[in-house]
Amino acid sequence: MEPQARILKVLQKVSGKEISPGADESLFVSGLLDSFALADFVTGLEEEFGVTIPDSDLSARKFDTISKVEAYLAAKS
Amino acid sequence: MPFLRAFGSWLPPRRVNNLELAPLVDASPGWILEVSGIEERRYAADTDTVAGIGLQAAKNCLENAGANAADLGMILVASGSSDRFCPGPASQIATGLGLATTPALDIPVSSAGSLIGLILAAQLASGAGRVLVVGAEIMSRRVSLTPEGKNTGILFGDGAGAALVDVQTGFARVADFCLFTDGSSAEILSVRDGHFNMDGSAVILHASRKMPRAINELLTRNQLTASQVEAFLLHQANLNLISRVAGALKTPQEKFFTNIARYGNTSSASLLIAADEWHRERSATLAGPLIFSAFGSGLNWGAMLAVPR
Numbered sequence: 001m002e003p004q005a006r007i008l009k010v011l012q013k014v015s016g017k018e019i020s021p022g023a024d025e026s027l028f029v030s031g032l033l034d035s036f037a038l039a040d041f042v043t044g045l046e047e048e049f050g051v052t053i054p055d056s057d058l059s060a061r062k063f064d065t066i067s068k069v070e071a072y073l074a075a076k077s
Numbered sequence: 078m079p080f081l082r083a084f085g086s087w088l089p090p091r092r093v094n095n096l097e098l099a100p101l102v103d104a105s106p107g108w109i110l111e112v113s114g115i116e117e118r119r120y121a122a123d124t125d126t127v128a129g130i131g132l133q134a135a136k137n138c139l140e141n142a143g144a145n146a147a148d149l150g151m152i153l154v155a156s157g158s159s160d161r162f163c164p165g166p167a168s169q170i171a172t173g174l175g176l177a178t179t180p181a182l183d184i185p186v187s188s189a190g191s192l193i194g195l196i197l198a199a200q201l202a203s204g205a206g207r208v209l210v211v212g213a214e215i216m217s218r219r220v221s222l223t224p225e226g227k228n229t230g231i232l233f234g235d236g237a238g239a240a241l242v243d244v245q246t247g248f249a250r251v252a253d254f255c256l257f258t259d260g261s262s263a264e265i266l267s268v269r270d271g272h273f274n275m276d277g278s279a280v281i282l283h284a285s286r287k288m289p290r291a292i293n294e295l296l297t298r299n300q301l302t303a304s305q306v307e308a309f310l311l312h313q314a315n316l317n318l319i320s321r322v323a324g325a326l327k328t329p330q331e332k333f334f335t336n337i338a339r340y341g342n343t344s345s346a347s348l349l350i351a352a353d354e355w356h357r358e359r360s361a362t363l364a365g366p367l368i369f370s371a372f373g374s375g376l377n378w379g380a381m382l383a384v385p386r
Contacts, residue, residue, distance in 0.1 A: 035278040036317050039285040055287070056261055060278040 003070050010044035011066075023067045028060075038063060045069065051076050079202035080247025081383055084353035085138025085239040087130055088340060089119045093234075102227035109231045114316020118234025118341030121215045127159045128166035130237040131213030132173040134349070138209065138239035139174075141353075146174035150205030153194040155212040155345040157187020157268050157374060158219050166213060180205075187214070187268060188312055188373025190345035191238065192256075195369065196381055198242035199251040206244050212346035213237035219273035229275050232315065234341030238349025248356075249363050249383040255294050256379035257287070266374040284318055284372040289325035291380040292370050299366075299382060303328040307365030310355055312372060313337040313347035322370075345373065 001009075004023065011027065012018060014037050021030040028034065033041060038060060042053055045063075051073065063069050094117040095106035102109075110116060121130060131154055139146060152174075154167035165183030184190045184197075191212035198208035216233035220226055242251070262283060265276040288311070296303060303326045311319055316337050323330040334355040343350060348371050363385045372378040 035281045036285070036321060038278055039282050039321060042282065043286075055259065055283065058262070058279065058282045058286070060276075060282065 003073060004066055006048055007045070007066050007069050010041060010048050014040040014044050021066065024065050027064055027066070033064075045073065049073055078251045079199055079242050079244045080386060081249045081251065082144070082241040082243040082247035083138055083142035084349060084356050085134050085136070085141050086237065086350045086353040087133035087137055088236045088350070089121045089125060089130065091120045091122065092117050093120050098222065098231060101222040102230055103224035104227050104231070112317070113232055114337055115232065115341045116338045119236055120217045121235040125215065125235075126166075127156050127213045127215050128169035128173070130215070130235070131156070131166050131170050131211045131239075134213065134237035134239040134346075135170055135174060135209055135211050138241055142241045144207065144241060146176055149174075149176065149179055149207050149209050151198070151201060151208045152176075152179060152181040153184055153197055153208060153210050154181065155184040155186060155190025155194045155210070156214055157185060157190065157344050158214045158216050158273075159183070159185065170211060186373055186375060186377055187266070187273070187344045188314065188347075189371040189375065189377040189379070190373065191348040192312070192369060192371035192379055192381060193377060195240060195242065196254045196256055196379065198240075199254065199381070202242050202244040208242045210240045210242060210349070211237065212239070212349045214344040214346045216273065216342070216344050219268060219271065221272070228277050229273060232342045233273070234343050236340055236343040236346045236350055238346045238353055240349050240352065247386065249367055250386045252366075252382045252384045253295055253299055254379060254381040255291050257291065257377070259376050262376050263374070266376065268374070281315070281318060283376060284314065284378070285321040285325065287378045288322050288370050288372050288380070291378055292322075292326060292368055295368065295380045295382045301366060305365060306332060306368050307363065308355060309333045309368045309370070310348065310352050311370050313340065313351055314342050314372070
């Protein structure tokens with residue numbers, strides 16, 4: 001499965017919504033994430049991609065679009 | 078390690094419910110309840126001061142303990158909303174208690190200040206004997222009740238809590254603690270020029286990961302599981318955040334004492350107000366471990382374990 005599809009899978013799981021936002025669409029505006037779902041999203045990404053996201057990277061701006069998340073995870077691997 | 082001997086608190090009588098707040102921040106009462114779990118909060122009167130309400134909580138705590146102010150070896154006062162930056166409210170509270178030489182120190186850390194105070198008190202009690210910890214906040218003067226400020230304005234209330242840490246006697250013994258500071262994200266939670274600033278998403282992201290991690294660290298090194306803990310007493314930041322912490326620890330939320338619905342987030346006072354209410358509501362002797370935890374400006378966060386004596 002492609003990274004974007006895996007990111008979307010995590011998103012849909014934590015949000016409980018089936019909608020598929022565009023790669024550059026704000027996940028907050030699309031209603032998939034709010035402040036609390038964001039914490040679950042970050043934990044879900046760690047589990048799905050087998051990475052550890054350090055506290056120094058805990059900024060909503062890093063995780064507010066699928067493209068940004070993909071780029072962040074690519075840089076981690 | 079010393080003992081937790083008593084708690085105390087003081088809340089201003091003025092109640093501000095969501096119906097009153099909603100039009101000021103251009104939101105519905107239902108939205109405020111949904112995002113925060115808060116039904117009402119208390120607001121201090123114009124004549125109240127942080128030191129003044131802290132003094133009320135301090136007196137209540139000493140009364141609950143059956144102790145005299147003259148027996149205190151030290152006073153620690155946490156506040157992120159003190160009327161005056163320096164000196165803070167500690168010396169005024171000591172004066173209010175009739176003390177002229179007892180050391181009284183300020184801990185200017187919003188939200189996590191009381192936890193830091195409890196942990197410092199536990200460390201210092203071997204020399205000081207009895208240490209009074211106070212958390213006092215008038216946060217309503219630090220937030221904007223406007224549509225632009227609604228994300229923080231709706232959360233906060235005013236109040237004060239206190240705890241007496243005693244080297245000789247108490248209902249629970251402080252057994253262990255962990256305390257952390259990370260200044261790299263200090264900007265997400267600060268009081269600057271008298272105004273409270275918070276990046277809510279970032280704060281929740283940090284707090285919902287750091288608090289369970291700190292609690293788990295304490296549990297693991299003391300060979301305890303979350304299911305063995307009698308009660309979790311947390312900084313009352315947001316009901317949804319407390320639910321997240323409970324979920325992360327895979328523990329029923331019923332084990333987490335909450336009073337945020339009635340008082341809102343009273344910042345550094347909330348942990349001690351919650352502890353005081355929890356202690357007053359229970360009649361049985363403590364049978365299992367207690368976990369205290371908080372997250373706040375700095376960033377500072379941590380947890381403290383107390384066990385039946």
